Amino acid sequence: MRPLLVNAESVRARYGAREVLSGVTFDLRGGQSLGVVGPAGSGKTTLLRLLAGLLPVSGGLLRIGGRAPHLAPLRTRLGYFAGDFSLPGSVRADAWGRLATSTSLTREHRPLRTLSRGARQLLGLRATLSRDHLDLILLDEAWDALDADGAAWLSSTLLAKRDHGAGIVLASERHHDLAQVCDLFLLLVHQRGTVVRAHDLNPSGPVSAAQLDAAVETLRQRTTPPEAGGAQLVEAGGVQEVQSGLCADSSVRPPPTQPG
Protein backbone atom coordinates (compact mmCIF):
# COMPACT_ATOMS: atom_id res chain seq x y z
CA MET A 1 0.00 0.00 0.00
CA ARG A 2 1.30 3.44 -0.90
CA PRO A 3 2.22 5.85 1.92
CA LEU A 4 -0.36 8.09 3.53
CA LEU A 5 0.19 11.60 2.19
CA VAL A 6 -2.67 13.55 3.69
CA ASN A 7 -4.38 12.86 6.98
CA ALA A 8 -7.16 15.34 7.72
CA GLU A 9 -9.27 14.93 10.86
CA SER A 10 -12.14 17.32 11.53
CA VAL A 11 -10.19 20.18 9.96
CA ARG A 12 -11.55 23.67 10.51
CA ALA A 13 -10.54 26.97 8.97
CA ARG A 14 -11.67 30.50 9.68
CA TYR A 15 -10.96 34.00 8.43
CA GLY A 16 -11.21 36.10 11.56
CA ALA A 17 -14.53 35.26 13.17
CA ARG A 18 -15.98 33.73 10.01
CA GLU A 19 -15.76 29.95 9.79
CA VAL A 20 -15.09 28.77 6.25
CA LEU A 21 -14.58 25.05 6.76
CA SER A 22 -15.58 22.77 9.59
CA GLY A 23 -15.24 19.06 10.12
CA VAL A 24 -13.40 18.06 6.96
CA THR A 25 -12.00 14.57 7.30
CA PHE A 26 -10.24 12.47 4.68
CA ASP A 27 -7.11 10.49 3.96
CA LEU A 28 -5.15 10.53 0.71
CA ARG A 29 -2.44 8.10 -0.30
CA GLY A 30 0.10 8.26 -3.06
CA GLY A 31 -1.44 7.20 -6.36
CA GLN A 32 -4.87 8.56 -5.45
CA SER A 33 -6.51 11.64 -6.88
CA LEU A 34 -9.13 13.59 -4.98
CA GLY A 35 -11.46 16.06 -6.63
CA VAL A 36 -12.79 18.82 -4.38
CA VAL A 37 -16.24 19.78 -5.57
CA GLY A 38 -18.61 22.43 -4.34
CA PRO A 39 -20.31 25.68 -5.21
CA ALA A 40 -18.40 28.96 -5.36
CA GLY A 41 -17.39 30.10 -1.90
CA SER A 42 -17.63 26.65 -0.37
CA GLY A 43 -14.00 26.62 0.80
CA LYS A 44 -12.21 24.75 -2.03
CA THR A 45 -9.39 27.28 -2.35
CA THR A 46 -9.07 27.56 1.41
CA LEU A 47 -8.74 23.78 1.72
CA LEU A 48 -5.97 23.69 -0.89
CA ARG A 49 -4.06 26.47 0.89
CA LEU A 50 -4.39 24.58 4.17
CA LEU A 51 -2.90 21.52 2.48
CA ALA A 52 -0.11 23.65 0.98
CA GLY A 53 0.79 24.98 4.44
CA LEU A 54 -0.05 28.54 3.44
CA LEU A 55 -2.85 28.82 5.99
CA PRO A 56 -2.98 27.54 9.56
CA VAL A 57 -5.83 25.22 10.53
CA SER A 58 -8.02 26.69 13.23
CA GLY A 59 -9.08 23.29 14.56
CA GLY A 60 -8.74 19.57 14.02
CA LEU A 61 -5.65 17.77 12.80
CA LEU A 62 -3.94 18.03 9.43
CA ARG A 63 -0.77 16.13 8.55
CA ILE A 64 1.02 16.10 5.20
CA GLY A 65 3.50 13.24 5.00
CA GLY A 66 3.22 12.94 8.78
CA ARG A 67 4.22 16.54 9.44
CA ALA A 68 2.45 19.81 10.07
CA PRO A 69 1.56 21.37 6.70
CA HIS A 70 3.92 24.36 6.97
CA LEU A 71 6.84 21.98 7.58
CA ALA A 72 5.76 19.42 5.00
CA PRO A 73 7.56 20.91 1.95
CA LEU A 74 10.91 20.20 3.64
CA ARG A 75 10.29 16.47 3.19
CA THR A 76 7.28 16.08 0.87
CA ARG A 77 7.76 17.50 -2.63
CA LEU A 78 4.77 19.72 -3.17
CA GLY A 79 3.40 21.23 -6.36
CA TYR A 80 0.78 23.92 -5.78
CA PHE A 81 -0.75 26.33 -8.26
CA ALA A 82 -3.61 28.68 -7.41
CA GLY A 83 -4.26 29.94 -10.93
CA ASP A 84 -2.91 32.40 -13.47
CA PHE A 85 -3.81 35.43 -11.32
CA SER A 86 -1.24 34.29 -8.74
CA LEU A 87 1.68 34.83 -11.14
CA PRO A 88 3.54 38.12 -10.66
CA GLY A 89 2.75 40.12 -13.78
CA SER A 90 6.04 42.00 -14.04
CA VAL A 91 8.19 38.85 -14.27
CA ARG A 92 9.25 37.75 -17.75
CA ALA A 93 7.80 34.43 -18.84
CA ASP A 94 11.15 32.74 -19.49
CA ALA A 95 12.49 33.89 -16.11
CA TRP A 96 9.48 32.39 -14.36
CA GLY A 97 10.03 29.08 -16.09
CA ARG A 98 13.68 29.02 -15.00
CA LEU A 99 12.73 29.88 -11.42
CA ALA A 100 10.47 26.90 -11.16
CA THR A 101 12.49 24.23 -12.88
CA SER A 102 15.96 25.61 -13.71
CA THR A 103 15.27 24.57 -17.29
CA SER A 104 13.76 26.67 -20.02
CA LEU A 105 9.99 26.17 -20.24
CA THR A 106 9.43 28.89 -22.79
CA ARG A 107 11.37 31.29 -24.98
CA GLU A 108 8.74 33.96 -24.48
CA HIS A 109 10.49 37.04 -23.13
CA ARG A 110 7.45 39.22 -22.47
CA PRO A 111 6.22 40.06 -18.96
CA LEU A 112 3.60 37.60 -17.73
CA ARG A 113 0.89 40.28 -17.57
CA THR A 114 1.08 40.78 -21.32
CA LEU A 115 0.40 37.09 -22.09
CA SER A 116 -3.10 35.79 -22.68
CA ARG A 117 -4.84 34.25 -19.69
CA GLY A 118 -4.62 30.79 -21.20
CA ALA A 119 -0.89 31.16 -21.87
CA ARG A 120 -0.28 32.29 -18.28
CA GLN A 121 -2.33 29.43 -16.89
CA LEU A 122 -0.47 26.90 -19.01
CA LEU A 123 2.93 28.32 -18.05
CA GLY A 124 1.98 28.29 -14.38
CA LEU A 125 0.84 24.68 -14.60
CA ARG A 126 3.94 23.62 -16.52
CA ALA A 127 6.18 25.36 -14.00
CA THR A 128 4.41 23.53 -11.18
CA LEU A 129 4.19 20.09 -12.78
CA SER A 130 7.68 20.10 -14.33
CA ARG A 131 9.34 19.83 -10.93
CA ASP A 132 10.85 16.39 -10.46
CA HIS A 133 9.34 13.63 -8.33
CA LEU A 134 6.35 15.47 -6.96
CA ASP A 135 4.73 13.65 -4.03
CA LEU A 136 1.64 15.81 -3.69
CA ILE A 137 0.03 17.99 -6.37
CA LEU A 138 -2.51 20.65 -5.40
CA LEU A 139 -4.21 22.52 -8.23
CA ASP A 140 -7.00 25.08 -8.01
CA GLU A 141 -9.30 25.48 -11.02
CA ALA A 142 -6.53 24.00 -13.15
CA TRP A 143 -8.52 23.70 -16.39
CA ASP A 144 -9.63 27.34 -16.31
CA ALA A 145 -8.75 29.29 -19.45
CA LEU A 146 -7.04 26.33 -21.12
CA ASP A 147 -7.82 25.46 -24.72
CA ALA A 148 -8.64 21.89 -25.76
CA ASP A 149 -4.98 20.94 -26.29
CA GLY A 150 -3.94 22.42 -22.98
CA ALA A 151 -6.78 20.68 -21.15
CA ALA A 152 -5.88 17.34 -22.72
CA TRP A 153 -2.20 17.82 -21.81
CA LEU A 154 -3.14 18.62 -18.23
CA SER A 155 -5.40 15.59 -17.83
CA SER A 156 -2.84 13.18 -19.30
CA THR A 157 -0.01 14.70 -17.22
CA LEU A 158 -2.02 14.35 -14.03
CA LEU A 159 -2.89 10.74 -14.80
CA ALA A 160 0.78 9.97 -15.50
CA LYS A 161 1.85 11.64 -12.23
CA ARG A 162 -0.79 9.69 -10.35
CA ASP A 163 0.34 6.43 -11.88
CA HIS A 164 3.87 7.24 -10.78
CA GLY A 165 2.66 7.50 -7.20
CA ALA A 166 1.87 11.16 -6.68
CA GLY A 167 -1.16 12.10 -4.64
CA ILE A 168 -3.34 14.68 -6.36
CA VAL A 169 -5.91 17.11 -5.00
CA LEU A 170 -7.83 19.15 -7.56
CA ALA A 171 -10.43 21.80 -6.85
CA SER A 172 -12.62 22.72 -9.77
CA GLU A 173 -16.09 23.63 -10.84
CA ARG A 174 -15.44 21.95 -14.18
CA HIS A 175 -16.86 18.60 -13.13
CA HIS A 176 -16.39 17.03 -16.54
CA ASP A 177 -12.61 17.39 -16.32
CA LEU A 178 -12.47 16.35 -12.68
CA ALA A 179 -14.46 13.20 -13.38
CA GLN A 180 -11.85 12.06 -15.92
CA VAL A 181 -8.96 12.26 -13.48
CA CYS A 182 -10.25 11.66 -9.95
CA ASP A 183 -11.09 8.43 -8.17
CA LEU A 184 -12.26 10.12 -4.96
CA PHE A 185 -14.37 13.20 -4.47
CA LEU A 186 -14.73 15.54 -1.53
CA LEU A 187 -18.06 17.30 -1.74
CA LEU A 188 -17.96 20.62 0.09
CA VAL A 189 -21.42 21.82 0.96
CA HIS A 190 -22.32 24.23 3.74
CA GLN A 191 -18.69 24.33 4.92
CA ARG A 192 -18.58 20.57 5.48
CA GLY A 193 -16.91 17.87 3.49
CA THR A 194 -18.22 14.50 2.45
CA VAL A 195 -15.94 11.96 0.81
CA VAL A 196 -17.34 9.68 -1.83
CA ARG A 197 -15.64 7.21 -4.15
CA ALA A 198 -16.14 7.43 -7.87
CA HIS A 199 -17.21 3.80 -7.79
CA ASP A 200 -20.01 4.62 -5.35
CA LEU A 201 -21.35 7.32 -7.62
CA ASN A 202 -21.34 5.07 -10.64
CA PRO A 203 -20.54 1.39 -10.04
CA SER A 204 -20.79 0.57 -13.73
CA GLY A 205 -18.21 2.93 -15.18
CA PRO A 206 -16.56 6.34 -15.09
CA VAL A 207 -18.35 9.09 -13.20
CA SER A 208 -20.04 11.67 -15.34
CA ALA A 209 -20.19 15.38 -14.65
CA ALA A 210 -23.95 15.09 -14.31
CA GLN A 211 -23.59 12.49 -11.56
CA LEU A 212 -21.20 14.76 -9.68
CA ASP A 213 -23.55 17.70 -10.08
CA ALA A 214 -26.41 15.58 -8.82
CA ALA A 215 -24.44 14.43 -5.77
CA VAL A 216 -23.59 18.01 -4.82
CA GLU A 217 -27.17 19.12 -5.38
CA THR A 218 -28.48 16.25 -3.25
CA LEU A 219 -26.18 17.25 -0.40
CA ARG A 220 -27.07 20.89 -0.78
CA GLN A 221 -30.78 20.18 -0.54
CA ARG A 222 -30.62 17.69 2.28
CA THR A 223 -28.22 19.50 4.56
CA THR A 224 -28.88 22.79 6.19
CA PRO A 225 -26.48 25.68 6.52
CA PRO A 226 -24.64 25.70 9.86
CA GLU A 227 -26.42 28.82 11.03
CA ALA A 228 -29.74 27.00 10.52
CA GLY A 229 -28.95 24.29 13.02
CA GLY A 230 -26.47 21.81 11.59
CA ALA A 231 -26.07 19.20 8.93
CA GLN A 232 -28.58 16.41 8.52
CA LEU A 233 -28.25 12.78 7.56
CA VAL A 234 -27.93 12.11 3.86
CA GLU A 235 -28.09 8.67 2.34
CA ALA A 236 -28.67 8.98 -1.36
CA GLY A 237 -26.96 8.16 -4.59
CA GLY A 238 -23.95 6.57 -2.96
CA VAL A 239 -23.24 9.67 -0.90
CA GLN A 240 -22.40 8.71 2.64
CA GLU A 241 -22.68 11.14 5.44
CA VAL A 242 -23.14 11.06 9.15
CA GLN A 243 -25.60 13.07 11.13
CA SER A 244 -23.99 15.90 12.98
CA GLY A 245 -24.74 18.96 14.96
CA LEU A 246 -23.38 22.39 14.27
CA CYS A 247 -19.93 21.77 15.61
CA ALA A 248 -19.59 18.05 15.01
CA ASP A 249 -17.65 16.34 12.27
CA SER A 250 -20.01 15.79 9.37
CA SER A 251 -17.58 13.92 7.18
CA VAL A 252 -16.67 10.33 6.77
CA ARG A 253 -13.54 8.63 5.73
CA PRO A 254 -13.65 6.90 2.35
CA PRO A 255 -13.75 3.14 2.48
CA PRO A 256 -10.34 1.49 2.07
CA THR A 257 -9.28 1.59 -1.56
CA GLN A 258 -6.67 -0.14 -3.60
CA PRO A 259 -3.75 2.10 -4.46
CA GLY A 260 -3.97 3.53 -7.94
Place this chain on the structure above:
Amino acid sequence: MRGFLGACRYFTTVAVVPRLFLVGFGVVVTVNTAASLVRAGSAADTLSPLLTLQMFAAASGFDLPARRGHYDLLLTSAVTRWQVALAHGVVSALPGLLAWTVAEVVLVWQGLSGSGTSGTAIAFLSVSATAWATAVPTSRAKASVAWVVLMTGPPLVRPLLPTAFVGRPLVHPDASGVALAAALWLALGVTTASLAVRHIVRSGFPLEAAQ
Protein backbone atom coordinates in the same frame (compact mmCIF):
# COMPACT_ATOMS: atom_id res chain seq x y z
CA MET B 1 22.51 28.11 2.61
CA ARG B 2 21.30 26.74 -0.71
CA GLY B 3 17.71 27.43 0.29
CA PHE B 4 18.59 30.98 1.30
CA LEU B 5 20.36 31.65 -1.99
CA GLY B 6 17.45 30.14 -3.91
CA ALA B 7 15.06 32.42 -2.03
CA CYS B 8 17.30 35.43 -2.82
CA ARG B 9 17.18 34.46 -6.50
CA TYR B 10 13.39 34.17 -6.33
CA PHE B 11 12.95 37.63 -4.79
CA THR B 12 15.40 39.13 -7.25
CA THR B 13 13.44 37.66 -10.15
CA VAL B 14 10.07 38.86 -8.88
CA ALA B 15 11.75 42.25 -8.29
CA VAL B 16 10.74 43.06 -4.72
CA VAL B 17 12.62 46.32 -5.31
CA PRO B 18 11.22 47.62 -8.63
CA ARG B 19 13.68 48.56 -11.34
CA LEU B 20 12.69 52.21 -11.06
CA PHE B 21 14.30 52.31 -7.60
CA LEU B 22 17.49 50.73 -8.96
CA VAL B 23 17.64 53.43 -11.63
CA GLY B 24 16.97 56.02 -8.92
CA PHE B 25 19.87 54.78 -6.81
CA GLY B 26 22.16 54.89 -9.85
CA VAL B 27 21.15 58.46 -10.69
CA VAL B 28 21.41 59.71 -7.09
CA VAL B 29 24.85 58.12 -6.56
CA THR B 30 26.23 59.45 -9.85
CA VAL B 31 24.83 62.99 -9.69
CA ASN B 32 25.40 63.66 -5.99
CA THR B 33 28.85 62.10 -5.85
CA ALA B 34 29.92 64.13 -8.89
CA ALA B 35 28.42 67.29 -7.36
CA SER B 36 30.24 66.67 -4.06
CA LEU B 37 33.53 66.21 -5.86
CA VAL B 38 33.12 69.36 -7.95
CA ARG B 39 31.90 71.57 -5.12
CA ALA B 40 33.87 69.76 -2.39
CA GLY B 41 30.62 69.52 -0.38
CA SER B 42 29.98 67.41 2.68
CA ALA B 43 29.31 63.68 2.72
CA ALA B 44 25.84 64.37 4.11
CA ASP B 45 24.89 66.22 0.90
CA THR B 46 25.52 63.06 -1.09
CA LEU B 47 24.31 60.43 1.36
CA SER B 48 21.10 62.00 2.71
CA PRO B 49 19.20 61.69 -0.59
CA LEU B 50 20.30 58.04 -0.77
CA LEU B 51 18.99 57.43 2.74
CA THR B 52 15.66 59.01 1.83
CA LEU B 53 15.37 56.80 -1.25
CA GLN B 54 16.24 53.75 0.86
CA MET B 55 13.30 54.48 3.20
CA PHE B 56 10.95 53.79 0.30
CA ALA B 57 12.96 51.16 -1.60
CA ALA B 58 13.51 48.80 1.33
CA ALA B 59 9.82 48.98 2.27
CA SER B 60 9.02 46.25 -0.24
CA GLY B 61 6.08 44.62 1.58
CA PHE B 62 5.50 40.90 2.01
CA ASP B 63 1.90 40.18 2.97
CA LEU B 64 0.28 41.84 -0.03
CA PRO B 65 2.15 39.88 -2.75
CA ALA B 66 1.94 36.74 -0.63
CA ARG B 67 -1.85 37.12 -0.42
CA ARG B 68 -1.95 37.53 -4.18
CA GLY B 69 -0.14 34.20 -4.53
CA HIS B 70 3.07 35.70 -5.95
CA TYR B 71 5.23 33.81 -3.45
CA ASP B 72 3.34 30.49 -3.54
CA LEU B 73 6.04 28.78 -5.58
CA LEU B 74 8.68 29.66 -3.00
CA LEU B 75 6.57 29.12 0.12
CA THR B 76 5.65 25.58 -0.98
CA SER B 77 9.23 24.60 -1.86
CA ALA B 78 11.84 23.05 0.42
CA VAL B 79 12.97 26.39 1.81
CA THR B 80 12.29 27.19 5.46
CA ARG B 81 10.26 30.27 6.36
CA TRP B 82 13.31 31.61 8.22
CA GLN B 83 15.31 31.53 5.02
CA VAL B 84 12.44 33.13 3.11
CA ALA B 85 12.19 35.96 5.65
CA LEU B 86 15.92 36.64 5.73
CA ALA B 87 16.23 36.49 1.96
CA HIS B 88 13.33 38.93 1.54
CA GLY B 89 14.95 41.36 3.97
CA VAL B 90 18.36 41.11 2.36
CA VAL B 91 17.10 41.52 -1.21
CA SER B 92 14.91 44.46 -0.16
CA ALA B 93 17.74 46.33 1.58
CA LEU B 94 20.65 45.38 -0.65
CA PRO B 95 20.28 47.92 -3.50
CA GLY B 96 20.33 50.86 -1.07
CA LEU B 97 23.18 49.43 0.97
CA LEU B 98 25.22 48.81 -2.19
CA ALA B 99 24.55 52.34 -3.44
CA TRP B 100 25.67 53.73 -0.06
CA THR B 101 28.83 51.59 -0.13
CA VAL B 102 29.75 52.82 -3.61
CA ALA B 103 29.14 56.47 -2.68
CA GLU B 104 31.02 56.08 0.61
CA VAL B 105 34.05 54.53 -1.10
CA VAL B 106 34.21 57.40 -3.60
CA LEU B 107 33.83 60.03 -0.86
CA VAL B 108 36.45 58.43 1.42
CA TRP B 109 38.80 58.17 -1.55
CA GLN B 110 38.36 61.91 -2.15
CA GLY B 111 38.85 62.68 1.53
CA LEU B 112 35.28 63.96 1.95
CA SER B 113 34.14 61.29 4.37
CA GLY B 114 35.64 58.92 6.90
CA SER B 115 35.16 60.20 10.42
CA GLY B 116 31.39 60.41 9.94
CA THR B 117 31.01 56.87 8.64
CA SER B 118 29.77 55.51 11.99
CA GLY B 119 26.72 57.78 11.98
CA THR B 120 26.02 57.04 8.32
CA ALA B 121 26.27 53.27 8.89
CA ILE B 122 23.82 53.35 11.82
CA ALA B 123 21.45 55.54 9.78
CA PHE B 124 21.47 53.19 6.76
CA LEU B 125 21.21 49.98 8.76
CA SER B 126 18.42 51.20 11.03
CA VAL B 127 16.44 52.77 8.18
CA SER B 128 16.82 49.63 6.04
CA ALA B 129 15.67 47.34 8.84
CA THR B 130 12.83 49.55 10.01
CA ALA B 131 11.55 50.31 6.51
CA TRP B 132 11.57 46.63 5.52
CA ALA B 133 9.98 45.47 8.76
CA THR B 134 7.17 48.01 8.87
CA ALA B 135 6.16 47.15 5.30
CA VAL B 136 6.12 43.36 5.84
CA PRO B 137 2.61 43.13 7.34
CA THR B 138 1.32 46.23 5.54
CA SER B 139 2.48 47.45 2.12
CA ARG B 140 4.99 49.81 0.52
CA ALA B 141 2.32 52.51 0.23
CA LYS B 142 1.37 52.43 3.92
CA ALA B 143 4.98 52.28 5.13
CA SER B 144 5.87 55.16 2.81
CA VAL B 145 3.09 57.31 4.23
CA ALA B 146 4.51 56.67 7.72
CA TRP B 147 7.97 57.83 6.58
CA VAL B 148 6.58 60.96 4.93
CA VAL B 149 4.67 61.84 8.10
CA LEU B 150 7.88 61.40 10.13
CA MET B 151 10.01 63.40 7.70
CA THR B 152 7.56 66.28 7.53
CA GLY B 153 6.87 66.25 11.26
CA PRO B 154 7.55 69.13 13.65
CA PRO B 155 11.08 70.60 13.45
CA LEU B 156 11.65 69.46 17.04
CA VAL B 157 11.60 65.81 15.88
CA ARG B 158 13.95 66.20 12.92
CA PRO B 159 17.23 66.05 14.88
CA LEU B 160 16.10 62.62 16.10
CA LEU B 161 15.56 61.21 12.60
CA PRO B 162 18.22 59.03 10.95
CA THR B 163 18.91 61.75 8.38
CA ALA B 164 20.43 63.73 11.28
CA PHE B 165 23.21 61.15 11.84
CA VAL B 166 24.39 60.98 8.25
CA GLY B 167 28.01 62.08 7.95
CA ARG B 168 28.35 62.65 11.69
CA PRO B 169 30.76 60.78 13.97
CA LEU B 170 29.04 59.11 16.92
CA VAL B 171 32.18 58.66 19.01
CA HIS B 172 32.79 62.29 19.84
CA PRO B 173 32.43 64.31 23.06
CA ASP B 174 29.85 66.61 21.43
CA ALA B 175 27.84 63.81 19.87
CA SER B 176 26.23 62.20 22.94
CA GLY B 177 22.72 63.31 21.96
CA VAL B 178 23.13 62.06 18.41
CA ALA B 179 24.65 58.81 19.66
CA LEU B 180 21.65 58.23 21.93
CA ALA B 181 19.20 58.83 19.08
CA ALA B 182 21.24 56.52 16.84
CA ALA B 183 21.22 53.80 19.51
CA LEU B 184 17.44 54.11 19.80
CA TRP B 185 17.01 53.83 16.02
CA LEU B 186 19.31 50.82 15.92
CA ALA B 187 17.29 49.16 18.69
CA LEU B 188 14.09 49.99 16.79
CA GLY B 189 15.52 48.45 13.61
CA VAL B 190 16.58 45.24 15.35
CA THR B 191 13.24 44.90 17.19
CA THR B 192 11.01 45.57 14.20
CA ALA B 193 13.09 43.30 11.95
CA SER B 194 12.83 40.47 14.50
CA LEU B 195 9.06 40.92 14.67
CA ALA B 196 8.84 40.96 10.86
CA VAL B 197 10.79 37.70 10.59
CA ARG B 198 8.52 36.16 13.21
CA HIS B 199 5.48 37.37 11.27
CA ILE B 200 6.66 35.73 8.04
CA VAL B 201 7.58 32.50 9.82
CA ARG B 202 4.26 32.14 11.65
CA SER B 203 1.63 33.78 9.47
CA GLY B 204 -0.81 32.27 7.05
CA PHE B 205 -1.37 33.83 3.66
CA PRO B 206 -4.97 33.43 2.45
CA LEU B 207 -5.60 34.38 -1.14
CA GLU B 208 -7.25 37.78 -1.40
CA ALA B 209 -9.78 36.29 -3.80
CA ALA B 210 -10.75 33.46 -1.43
CA GLN B 211 -11.69 35.47 1.65
